[in-house]
Amino acid sequence: MIFHLALAADWDAAVTAGEYRVSTLGRTLEQEGYIHASADLAQARGVAARYYRDVTQPLVLLEIDEDRLGCPVRREVPEGADEAFPHIYGPIPVAAVTAVTPFSR
Secondary structure, eight states, X not given: OEEEEEEHHHHHHHHHHTEEOEEETTEEHHHHSSEEOBSSHHHHHHHHHHHSTTOOSOEEXXXXXXXXXXXXXXXXXXXXXXXXXXXXXXXXXXXXXXXXXXXXX
16 A cells, blocks of 8 residues: 545546546646655655645545556655655556545644
8 A cells, every 4th residue: 555645626636537647736647757655654744744734725645556556656765865755657547546535734
């Protein structure tokens, strides 16, 4: 299981479209080349604290089953980071998301 923080509105749009294509705040899969994810809840909380602290829109935490993705997931250490993060190299099918929970900072 891996995790992704999403704006609730982006997730709602994905449910209608059948797939999720937002990499991170304000950037699409096409722009970034992959979708950012977290390996566990602690890592997701760290991402929220660093990058989502000023976001006022509702957030949800997507729990994603890697076996249902149908695209590569690579654990990579981004430049300037000291830990590996899962990067999803393709869209996330709605069926790969096993749980969606409201996320509060």
